[in-house]
Amino acid sequence: MTDEFVVTPYKVSGEVDYEVLIERFGTKRIDEQLLARLAKYGPLHPMLRRQIFYSHRDLDWVLDEYDKGNRFSLYTGRGPSGPIHLGHMMPWAFAKYLQDTFKAKLWFQLTDDEKFMFYDQLTLEETKRWGYENALDIIALGFDPKLTRLFLDTEYIKTMYPTAIKAAKRINFSTIRAVFGFDNQNNVGSIFFTSIQTVPCFLESMEQKRKVPCLIPCGIDQDPHFRITRDIAEGMGYYKPALLHAKLMPSLQGANKMSTSSGNETTIFTVDDRKTVKKKIGNAFTGGRVSVEEQKKLGGDPDVCSVHQYNTYFFEPDDKKLAKLYDDCRAGRIMCGECKNLLFEKVWAFLEEHQRKRAKAKDVLEDFFVRD
Amino acid sequence: MTDEFVVTPYKVSGEVDYEVLIERFGTKRIDEQLLARLAKYGPLHPMLRRQIFYSHRDLDWVLDEYDKGNRFSLYTGRGPSGPIHLGHMMPWAFAKYLQDTFKAKLWFQLTDDEKFMFYDQLTLEETKRWGYENALDIIALGFDPKLTRLFLDTEYIKTMYPTAIKAAKRINFSTIRAVFGFDNQNNVGSIFFTSIQTVPCFLESMEQKRKVPCLIPCGIDQDPHFRITRDIAEGMGYYKPALLHAKLMPSLQGANKMSTSSGNETTIFTVDDRKTVKKKIGNAFTGGRVSVEEQKKLGGDPDVCSVHQYNTYFFEPDDKKLAKLYDDCRAGRIMCGECKNLLFEKVWAFLEEHQRKRAKAKDVLEDFFVRD
Numbered sequence: 001m002t003d004e005f006v007v008t009p010y011k012v013s014g015e016v017d018y019e020v021l022i023e024r025f026g027t028k029r030i031d032e033q034l035l036a037r038l039a040k041y042g043p044l045h046p047m048l049r050r051q052i053f054y055s056h057r058d059l060d061w062v063l064d065e066y067d068k069g070n071r072f073s074l075y076t077g078r079g080p081s082g083p084i085h086l087g088h089m090m091p092w093a094f095a096k097y098l099q100d101t102f103k104a105k106l107w108f109q110l111t112d113d114e115k116f117m118f119y120d121q122l123t124l125e126e127t128k129r130w131g132y133e134n135a136l137d138i139i140a141l142g143f144d145p146k147l148t149r150l151f152l153d154t155e156y157i158k159t160m161y162p163t164a165i166k167a168a169k170r171i172n173f174s175t176i177r178a179v180f181g182f183d184n185q186n187n188v189g190s191i192f193f194t195s196i197q198t199v200p201c202f203l204e205s206m207e208q209k210r211k212v213p214c215l216i217p218c219g220i221d222q223d224p225h226f227r228i229t230r231d232i233a234e235g236m237g238y239y240k241p242a243l244l245h246a247k248l249m250p251s252l253q254g255a256n257k258m259s260t261s262s263g264n265e266t267t268i269f270t271v272d273d274r275k276t277v278k279k280k281i282g283n284a285f286t287g288g289r290v291s292v293e294e295q296k297k298l299g300g301d302p303d304v305c306s307v308h309q310y311n312t313y314f315f316e317p318d319d320k321k322l323a324k325l326y327d328d329c330r331a332g333r334i335m336c337g338e339c340k341n342l343l344f345e346k347v348w349a350f351l352e353e354h355q356r357k358r359a360k361a362k363d364v365l366e367d368f369f370v371r372d
Numbered sequence: 373m374t375d376e377f378v379v380t381p382y383k384v385s386g387e388v389d390y391e392v393l394i395e396r397f398g399t400k401r402i403d404e405q406l407l408a409r410l411a412k413y414g415p416l417h418p419m420l421r422r423q424i425f426y427s428h429r430d431l432d433w434v435l436d437e438y439d440k441g442n443r444f445s446l447y448t449g450r451g452p453s454g455p456i457h458l459g460h461m462m463p464w465a466f467a468k469y470l471q472d473t474f475k476a477k478l479w480f481q482l483t484d485d486e487k488f489m490f491y492d493q494l495t496l497e498e499t500k501r502w503g504y505e506n507a508l509d510i511i512a513l514g515f516d517p518k519l520t521r522l523f524l525d526t527e528y529i530k531t532m533y534p535t536a537i538k539a540a541k542r543i544n545f546s547t548i549r550a551v552f553g554f555d556n557q558n559n560v561g562s563i564f565f566t567s568i569q570t571v572p573c574f575l576e577s578m579e580q581k582r583k584v585p586c587l588i589p590c591g592i593d594q595d596p597h598f599r600i601t602r603d604i605a606e607g608m609g610y611y612k613p614a615l616l617h618a619k620l621m622p623s624l625q626g627a628n629k630m631s632t633s634s635g636n637e638t639t640i641f642t643v644d645d646r647k648t649v650k651k652k653i654g655n656a657f658t659g660g661r662v663s664v665e666e667q668k669k670l671g672g673d674p675d676v677c678s679v680h681q682y683n684t685y686f687f688e689p690d691d692k693k694l695a696k697l698y699d700d701c702r703a704g705r706i707m708c709g710e711c712k713n714l715l716f717e718k719v720w721a722f723l724e725e726h727q728r729k730r731a732k733a734k735d736v737l738e739d740f741f742v743r744d
Contacts, residue, residue, distance in 0.1 A: 113533070117541050124534055154537075158530040158744050161485070162496055165526075168561030169489050173545065176560060188548060189540030192564035372530050372744060 007221050008180050010118065018054060018220075018247055025223050027055040027245060034060060042101040046317045047094050047246065055220060057230070058242035065213050066102065072213040073204035074098055075241070077109035077197075080130035080152075081119055084137040085267045086347070087249035089354075090314045094246070095217050096141055099148070104215070106148045107200045108138060108368075113153040114196070117189035128152060135365060137270050140357035145367040149203070153196055158372035160199040163206065163236075168195035170232040179224045198229040201241040213239050220245035250309035252284040270358065274348055281307070281344045287329070288336040299332040307336070307343050315346045379593050380552050382490065390426065390592075390619055397595050399427040399617060409435060414473040418689045419466050419618065427592060429602070430614035437585050438474065444585040445576035446470055447613070449481035449569075452502035452524075453491055456509040457639045458719070459621035461726075462686045466618070467589050468513055471520070476587070478520045479572045480510060480740075485525040486568070489561035500524060507737060509642050512729035517739040521575070525568055530744035532571040535578065535608075540567035542604040551596045570601040573613040585611050592617035622681035624656040642730065646720055653679070653716045659701070660708035671704040679708070679715050687718045 005014030007021060022029055030053065037060075038044060047053045062072050076095045078088065099106050112127040119127075131152045138150065153160065176182050176191055204212040216226060223245060230240040252266045268280050287301030287308070302308040308326065316322045325342075328334040377386030379393060394401055402425065409432075410416060419425045434444050448467045450460065471478050484499040491499075503524045510522065525532065548554050548563055576584040588598060595617060602612040624638045640652050659673030659680070674680040680698065688694045697714075700706040 113537050117537055124538060154534050155530075157533045158527075161529045161533070162526055165485050165489055165561045166496060168564065169559050171560045172557050173554075173560060173563060174556040177556065182545075184546040184549065185544050187541050188543045188545060188564045188567060189537045191545060192540065192560045195560060 006181070008224050009222050010180060012221055012248065016248065021220060022055050025055075025220070025227070027057055027220075027223065027243070028059075030054055030056050030059070030244075037063060045094060045097045046319070047090070047313070049319065050312055051247075052090075052313055053094060053217065053244050053246045055245035056243060057223075057226075058240065059215070059244060062213050062215050062242040070213060071102065072104055072215045072242070074104045074106040075109070075200045075203075075214055075216045076106070076218060077111060077200070078131075078134050078138065079111045079115045080127050080134045081115040081122060082130060083269045083271060084134050085269050086310075086314070087251070087267070089137065089141065089270065090249050091217060091219060091246050092138060092141055093314070096143055098215070098217060098244075099144060104147065105204055106143060107203050108143075108148060108150045109197075109200045110134065110150065110152045111193075111197070113157075113189070114193050117187060117193060124154070128154060132365075135368070136358045136361040137354075139361035139364060139368055140270075140354050142357070143368070145364065148368055149370045150368040151370050155369075155371045159203075159206075160196060163199045163202055164195040166236055167198040167229070167232055168192060170235060171195060171228060175228060179228060194225050194228055197225045198232070201226070201229055201233065202236070202238045205238050211237070211239050214241040215244065216241050217244040218246065219248055221248065250306055250313055252280060252306045252310075268347065268351075270351065270354055272351070274352075277348055277351060278344055281340050281347065284340060286336045286339070292335055295335060296332040300329040300336065302326045302329045305329070307339050310343055310347070315343060315350070378553070380596050381594050382552060384593055384620065388620065393592060394427050397427075397592070397599070399429055399592075399595065399615070400431075402426055402428050402431070402616075406432060417466060417469045418691070419462070419685070421691065422684055423619075424462075424685055425466060425589065425616050425618045427617035428615060429595075429598075430612065431587070431616060434585050434587050434614040442585060443474065444476055444587045444614070446476045446478040447481070447572045447575075447586055447588045448478070448590060449483060449572070450503075450506050450510065451483045451487045451490075452499050452506045453487040453494060454502060455641045455643060456506050457641050458682075458686070459623070459639075461509065461513065461642065462621050463589060463591060463618050464510060464513055465686070468515055470587070470589060470616075471515060476519065477576060478515060479575050480515075480520060480522045481569075481572045482506065482522065482524045483565075483569070485529075485561070486565050489559060489565060496526070500526060504737075507740070508730045508733040509726075511733035511736060511740055512642075512726055514729070515740070517736065520740055521742045522740040523742050527741075527743045531575075531578075532568060535571045535574055536567040538608055539570040539601070539604055540564060542607060543567060543600060547600060551600060566597050566600055569597045570604070573598070573601050573605065574608070574610045577610050583609070583611050586613040587616065588613050589616040590618065591620055593620065622678055622685055624652060624678045624682075640719065640723075642723065642726055644723070646724075649720055649723060650716055653712050653719065656712060658708045658711070664707055667707060668704040672701040672708065674698045674701045677701070679711050682715055682719070687715060687722070 005016050007016060035044060035048060038048060066072060074095060095106060098104060110131040112124065112131045115127040116122055116124040135150055171194065173191060182191060201214045204214065223243060226241055226243055233240045265280065268277055284306045287303065287305035289295040289298060289300060311322055311325060377388050379388060407416060407420060410420060438444060446467060467478060470476060482503040484496065484503045487499040488494055488496040507522055543566065545563060554563060573586045576586065595615060598613055598615055605612045637652065640649055657678045659675065659677035661667035661670060661672060683694055683697060
């Protein structure tokens with residue numbers, strides 16, 4: 001039963017069928033024609049070529065407007081509930097590609113309020129502290145400080161609140177129940193929160209005092225928030241935000257979503273040291289056989305392998321090299337140990353550089369942050 | 373059936389039985405003993421002597437703390453949805469008595485967000501504008517600028533929001549349904565709002581960084597908000613707010629609550645001119661008979677008379693004079709026309725002076741307002 005899985009911003013369960021999700025959410029596939037169009041603005045990002053960003057709402061319209069000279073803003077975000085892992089970084093790297101390609105202003109929201117209200121064990125002081133920690137990873141990715149506005153909800157609330165309550169007035173609890181699966185036991189902050197999440201779609205319009213299109217690259221699990229936003233945007237005097245949806249990011253367990261909640265041992269954090277990273281990749285779930293002999297004879301299964309997933313999503317941007325790794329695995333020409341070592345070298349090269357940039361990010365934090 | 377009436381901050385219907393309300397809400401009567409205690413701090417306000425402020429929560433505790441040297445703050449508010457009428461002013465005049473008697477700091481909240489979210493026809497720009505209009509009436513009452521902090525929610529939200537979401541995390545929709553009678557059609561802003569209304573109870577504690585008692589003089593219809601606040605206050609590290617409850621303010625129609633919604637013709641606004649006030653009082657509902665002859669013979673009924681109510685609530689502070697008016701009416705010694713004229717002279721004397729102070733209030737607005 002493909003219908004048994006659940007995808008909302010607050011719950012992902014079951015085995016996600018991304019084709020069914022497109023139908024269920026009523027989004028559109030990024031087809032060959034749209035990819036060809038995107039390629040005209042610059043080299044296609046691997047996550048587009050590989051259908052990791054695979055679905056959209058109104059991307060064609062956003063490009064139409066862009067072609068007419070009406071540039072769009074970008075909006076993405078982070079719920080600061082703990083340290084950043086590689087799964088978080090991948091879609092942000094894609095956001096950077098969009099910023100670079102379209103010279104687009106990016107509004108990057110840190111939802112310290114949300115994580116506090118949704119997680120029993122977290123204090124607001126903790127989510128705020130994580131917000132500033134996480135900001136270092138975001139800045140280290142190389143966003144353009146002139147084109148990036150980073151903010152914590154609690155520090156930008158005076159700007160956001162009037163628009164948030166204008167949104168809230170148009171959203172009733174029936175909608176929240178249906179879209180997020182909430183019930184009467186949900187706290188009233190969690191019920192209100194989607195109104196806050198709506199606002200950054202309009203921040204560029206608010207700043208420029210005219211209607212500016214907004215494009216949101218995000219995990220498809222975040223789509224429900226913006227379905228609500230799209231329903232109310234025009235009534236509020238703004239364009240509906242457009243969306244680019246990614247499949248859920250990979251885990252070293254081979255599961256659907258990499259998450260800190262699945263345990264520190266299977267998640268690579270951006271601050272992990274070399275030894276820790278090596279160990280975690282060494283323990284990764286693969287599509288290997290029970291013995292080297294058998295694998296040489298029968299080949300491995302890269303389709304279920306988390307190492308192959310890591311390469312596909314982020315660490316092997318070269319399509320030919322990726323295809324070779326895939327074929328070699330299938331043919332039994334490469335064993336899991338070697339494949340893990342190759343991945344480790346790429347991951348560590350990335351992380352070593354990232355950690356260097358992350359340390360420097362402290363000095364430029366104020367170039368990125370906006371506050372009331 | 374005394375149980376058929378409804379009293380919430382958002383709905384008052386049926387004939388309110390204030391004795392039943394004390395039982396239903398679980399509050400305490402302000403009894404003779406407590407009145408005697410209050411009289412020690414200064415002359416008893418007529419609204420206490422006449423049981424208009426008639427019910428409380430923890431007032432005795434607040435006085436115990438005061439006696440120990442732990443002064444309380446005051447909190448009251450206004451939902452700025454239109455012009456101020458005399459019914460609004462009466463409890464604020466009482467708040468001023470409390471400020472003067474106890475030298476208490478008053479936090480005066482203007483809920484522009486609330487009125488916008490609850491009233492379909494009002495824009496946020498309008499409620500904000502009404503907030504500044506209404507502030508003139510508040511200031512004209514003579515509050516001490518050194519001891520008064522006036523604020524619009526949308527302009528003080530950065531200070532309030534972190535505490536509001538800490539409250540929100542502790543309140544679920546089941547509670548909101550039960551307390552306010554909301555349903556799934558309520559917008560998510562209205563559902564969240566009581567979290568905002570909670571914060572001013574704690575503003576003095578937040579500012580002083582220690583636990584400060586708070587006393588809220590308000591219409592008893594506002595009690596449901598603060599029942600919720602009292603349930604969560606200690607868990608948030610604050611004292612439960614104490615309350616002083618007033619009966620609903622009178623109308624010229626003799627109904628339970630004076631409200632702009634009952635029509636401009638039966639409501640005296642603070643900006644009405646002499647002629648308008650005279651006409652409105654002339655048209656007031658009284659306990660008079662069908663003819664002067666009959667009234668002289670049988671007497672009138674001051675218990676149902678809105679003119680008598682006005683005198684009782686505010687315009688005849690002298691108990692002896694009030695009793696004489698009552699007796700003269702019962703005995704047929706005073707006719708409605710004369711009684712209305714007497715009231716009009718007092719109302720107009722008050723309003724003329726108020727309008728003068730109100731015009732001057734514009735110059736001192738900034739002495740009262742706080743903003744983020």
